[in-house]
Every structure is written in C-alpha cells, then in structure tokens.
Amino acid sequence: MILAVGLNHYLVLSALIFSLGVLCMATKRNAIGILIGVELVLNAANINLVAFSKYNAGVGDGHIFAVFVILLAAAEAALAIAIFMNFYNTLRTIDVDRGDELRG
Amino acid sequence: MDDLAFYIFAAVSLLSAIGIVASSNIVRSAVCLLGTLGGVACLYFVLDANLLAVIQLIVYAGGTLVLMVFGIMLTSKSPWVGFRATRGQVAGAVLVAILMAVGISTLVLTAEWSQSANAPLKTSPSVAEVGEMLLTDYLVPFEVASVLLLVVMIGAAYLARTEK
Amino acid sequence: MSQITLPWIEKSPETLSGYRRKAILLLFVLAVGHLGIALVSLFAFKPGQLADWKIPFVLALVLGASLAGMAFTAGAFGVVFYRIIGKFLRWSYVAFALFLGGVVGACLIVWLHAEIFTFIKGLSAAEGEHRVWLLAVPYDHTVRNIYAGLEAIGVEVPVLAYALWPLQFEFIRDLVALGGIIGFISIIPAFGIWWERKVSARIQSRMGPMRVGGWHGWLQSPADGLKLIFKEDIIPPEGDPLLFRLAVYITFVPPICAFLALPFAAAWVFRDLDVALIFILAMLGIEVVGVILAGWASNNKWAVYGSMREACQMVSYEIPMGMSLLIPIMMAGSLKLTDIAGAQAGGFWNWFVFANPWCFIAFFTYYCAALASCKRAPFDLPESESELVAGFLTEYSGFRWSLFFFGEYAAMFIVAGLAVILFLGGWSSPIPEAWINSFLTAVGASPDGFFGTLARGLLAGGPIIFVLKATFLFYVQLWVRWTLPRVRIDQVLYACVQVMLPLVMVLLLANTLWILGTDHLQWGWLNVIDGILHWILVGIGVIVALAILCIALYGFKNNKRLVGQLAVVDQLPGS
Structure with a gap:
C-alpha cells in the first residue's frame, strides 16, 4: 500500500526539499536568501541520512553524520553572515548581483 | 499513527519550503524556514532520532535562524526591499528544479536498496x-x-x- | 461626549429582581431537564444493547447532559446565593485556598485518571476483533467487557462503562493530559501576575490590587484578562500584519511545548524524553525568534531596538545557561530529567547544589543566566519601559499583548522548575522518606494506610513538593526584579561574555576533574576534602533557608502593623 510510510517516502520528501533549496538558491538575489537555500539543501541531506540509518541496518552512523552536518551548517551560517556584513559594508547592498567587481 | 505523523510533518516542511521560495520578502522566507526546520525536527522524532531532533531545534531554530534574522536586520535599508530575479531566470530555475526533483525521485524509487526498504530493521x-x-x-x-x-x-x- | 449607558445597571431594583427570578427559574428548569436526560440515559442503555458505533453518541448524550446539568445547577445556585458567595470570597486566604485546592484537585484528578487507566489495562481483552467505526483503529475492550470488569469490583453503573471506554486509547489519554498541562499553564500567569503585583507593592510599601474579587484583589488578573480580550486590537498598517500576528504564537507556543517534557514527579510527565533537558532549552531558544519577529513586524524604532537587544542577550546567555546545566548532568550521568531528579532523592543533603563547590556556584550562574534569558529584571533590556517605551511590545495591545505575558510567565516557571530538578532535588522532599515512615509508625499510623499514603504523598515527594519549590524560585525572580536596578545593555553583554562565560568554563573543567578524582580515581585525600566541603555547603544551605524563614515570619508577624502605619504620613520613610 502506498500510504504505509517506508524509506522511499522519506527519500522523495528529501528530493523535493533539495530541489526547492536549489530553486531558492537560484532565484533569490538577497545573499541571505541564498544562505536559506543552502540550509534547505543540507536539511534534505540530513533527512536522507537519518532515514537510511533507521531503515537500513546501520549502527547509527547516519545520526553521527547528521550531527556533523548540522554543526557544519551552523559554522557555515556564522561565516556567511560575517561575509555578508563585510559585503554590505563595502557595497551598501546585499544584492549578490551587484558584487561583480574584483576590486574591494 | 506514525504514518499520519509523517504525512502531517512532511506537509508542513514541504509547504514551508515552498513558502521560502515563493515569498519575495526575506523575513517571511526566514519565518518559513522556521516551519521547515521544525517540520524536519518532528520528522526526526518520528524516526526515533530524538537527539538529532533537539539538536536541530537548538542549533538551527534557536541559533542559526536568529543569526539570519539578525543579518537581515543589519543589512537591509528598508524592511520591504525585495530583489527579484528576472522572469527568464526564474523560469529556467524552476525548470531545472523540477527536472532535478523528478530525476532524483525516479532514481530513488527504482533503485534496489540492499535491505528491505519498508520495515525499520533496527531500533535507533x-x-x-x-x-x-x-x-x-x-x-x-x-x-x-x-x-x-x-x-x-x-x-x-x-x-x-x-x-x- | 456622549453618555455611556449600561442598560442592565440603570434598571430599577424591582425590574432587576424580576430578571433575577426569571434567570433562576430558567437555569433550574434547564438543569433539571439535562439531569433528567442524563438520568434516563443512565438507566436506559445497558452495555451490549448497542452497536459499537453508537457508543460515542450515547456517551455524548450522557456525559454532555450531566455536565450541562451540573453547570446549570451551579449557575442557578450562583444567582440565588450571590451575596453569600461574595461574602465568602472576601474572606482572607480564599485565594490561597483556591490555588492550593486547584493544585491538589488537579493532582487528585490526574492520579484518579492514572488509576482508571491501569484498571482498564488490567482487564482481560474482549473476544473477537473490534475496530472504531469509520477510523478502523483497533481496540481491545468493549463496553460490555468493561462493565463486566466494573461488576467484578462491585460498581454496577452502566454509564461508567461508557465513560471509561474512550480511556483505553492512548490518544484520548494524551488529550486529557494535555488538557491538564494547558490548565496549569493558564493558572500560572493569572496567579503569577497578581502575585507579582502584590510582591512589588509589598517591596515598595504599597498595597497593590485590593478591590477585585475580595481578599487582596486576588481576582485582579482574570479581570484584567477579560478587559484585554475586549480591548481594541491594533495592527500597525505600515508593518507586516501577517508576521505581526504570527510572532505572538511563535513566542507563546514553545514554552508550552517545553511543559510536555518537564516532569512534575517521577511518573508525572507527558513524555519522558531521553533528551528532555536539551528539548526544553531548545524550546526556550525558539521563543526568541518570535520576539525578534514581533519587533520587526511592528515597524517601530523602539520595537526593533528591543528585539535586537533580545537577540543579543538570548543568544549570548544561552551559552552560560547550557554550560551550567552540564554540571548536574555530569553528576547524574543522564540527560533524562527523571533520572537526574531521582539521583538526588533521600534528604536535602543529597541535592546537587550541595554536592561540591562547583555545583554550588553553577546553581547561581544558571539562575542568573536564566533570568537573562527570560528577559526578567535586572536583565529586562528588551522591554525596558524607561528607555524603549515597551520594547518589542510597543505596538501590541489587547489579547495579543497578554499572550506574550502567558509565554513569559510559563518560561519563568520552566526555568524555575529546571533549577529545582537539576539542583534542588526535584520532587523529593528535604526529609528522607524513611524518616517519614518511621515517624508514621511511631504515631501508630500504618505507612500504607489511608493517612500514611496521604502523608507520604504530601511530605515524601511528589508534584505538590515540586510545585512548591518551583514557586519559591519563581518568587525569587519577582523579588530580584523589584529589588535590583536595571543594568545597561553593554553591561549585560560584558557580564555574559567576559565574566560568566569564563567562570562557567572554569566550573565545568573543575567539576570534571573533581568527579574524576573522587568517583573514578578514588583519591583518599580528595574524598576527605569533598566530604568536608559538602557538609560546609549543607550548613550554608541550612543557614540561608532558616534566615529566609525567619525574615518571612518576621514580615508576616508585622504585616498588620505596617499596613496600619502606612496611613500615618508622618511615619513614612523620608518624612
């Protein structure tokens, strides 16, 4: 029965969220919007890891990987925001399409 | 009951993810991100990954999201400024995203996983x-x-x- | 200016008493009618006569009619005896009696509920397969089955079998438990706000609310709540109306979710999560998102200032708060709140706050950080009324505004409850249970008899002790708020990053090494020092507790005199 939830449901959900994250990265011109897209993509990957850890005979490796992904996402967000602040201080805007000069 | 929970939380996270993409206001996008993060955290609870769920809530929702809203506040001159991509760019991106979603889903559904994919084999x-x-x-x-x-x-x- | 008219007040006394007579008649007729329906259905439906799908309707008929009948009876008696009730409410200590009665009553109801649930689980399952009509959820016990079980213990009331039937589902049980939690959460702000006003009045030598409800204005908060519901609801048009509405719920719901994991006693917890502590911290952390959004969506300079301060403060104080909480976790070796509290049972000298000097200091660092993360004074920068109008609350009015306070008071209770569970022994009483048992046998009462069970339930630990301890720490929050001046925002951040964070790190490291030395390596000399310090700390704790008790008794004894003196202006301080 298709309504009984199995591994595939989680994988499809993750694929959808991943695509939405990519779409978000592609359509937003606000730098923080792009960061939000990245977070979506990472979340999609995490769903995969945890679902595989639950449905295939893992020993919890998926959980560990997911913990590291969350950790790296947090680190990445902190750095990205710091870079955006610098970007804004230099260009007085957060529109990524305006950051096309090589000179700072 | 778990199945029902999955459908509810999956719907919450998907709808909020769509909200993120569709909203032109960046603060609203961030709020929708809260919905996605919360929905995914609840999915972790459904998957018996309690630790991961609370880490998701405390790091993402309590930390990263606050940082993002903070960044938005510090970098926008007016709350309602939205930069929009051009129509052509949006159309191309949507096309690529749909192709990607369909492609990955087909790949996932046709793949032969090493274990039975419908019964959880081990307690988490x-x-x-x-x-x-x-x-x-x-x-x-x-x-x-x-x-x-x-x-x-x-x-x-x-x-x-x-x-x- | 148009004259405000209140039609029901401007009637003549004769007309009013006519209305009253009609109301009494109507209410009594309705009450008798509903009780009649309930009684008829009580005897009309015998278990086994009905198909299963009719059960919910019969249940609605019986329970609904009896509840409505009781409500109408109560209303009718209220209208008849309103003067006597008014007099009764004006007695002293009615508020305390009602509050304690509410807590005890809630405990009794939950306990009864648990007993009934074990009773149903203990019944033998009915033959055949049964499914709920339409939903196809399987269940074990039919009404006939439950009735047979009731007959076996000598209760021959058919309706009771119908009433017990839904309780076999976990879902229904969860719903009842949620109802209890939400009821408790609505009591906290109502009681807490009134109490805060009385405490602040006491500290400032005033009276505080005195009129509404009788004794010391104890109905003031429900009256204020009623007023707030009817106030005009203003949404700034230049802001973001959607986020403005949403922010309230993001602030208000997480503290309530935190109650789902907060144990009130060993078995008194909605979900005993193995990550309960981090879950509660996460919920308190999400609250801040709502506050930031509230400030942002208001499109108001002061509101944005308030929410920026809130963001800085919350994010930075979460770190010392979480790190101080690591110390009791390390002592207990578990993240489960029930385990942590269980490790401290058996006398107040076992509480973690007295375990070693590092825990003792960590209790205070936790409490300060918790004050800051609840935005309570002296850290109430986000809503500091003398600088920022009302901070992020500036644009809020009416019921939305009061929902923020629901969230705030719920969060205050949660941090107090966490402090109790992690440092102050949770729900275990200061006196060991063995002493109570031997005392009971000494006075000739069996520890397992009725009075013995009651005494043990009240004294040896349980939800009532937990609520009392948490209420004390809640009171300390009020006390601090009305005693200390507010600090500046840069001082708040300085205190966190440059004072509290290094201190907590040192504590964490020292505690780790200390436990390593005493528990794992078993160094004799360190164990001796540990024992001496432990009893010194216990001594400090006893002295502080006795001092607080003496001060409270002194204040209580001089209560009447002080209020009498206040009328004489000459004796006011500074005159």
Missing part, C-alpha cells in the same frame, strides 16, 4: 549510544570539528569587525 541508537560513538569511533572527526568551530568563531569575528 539512544542518546548514550550516539555519545559513546562520538567519543570512540568518531573521536578524530569530533575533535577536528571542535577545532573547526574555534577557527570559524575567530574567523567570523575577524570578518565582521568594523574597520578602525
């Missing part, structure tokens, strides 16, 4: 087990990650400082 590790794994099998990545966090902390503070 408890918090104590995850902790033990972190400090034995994964000790080196754990320590490297802590060093990385330190580096990131210093780097972010250096980048975000004001020029004297």
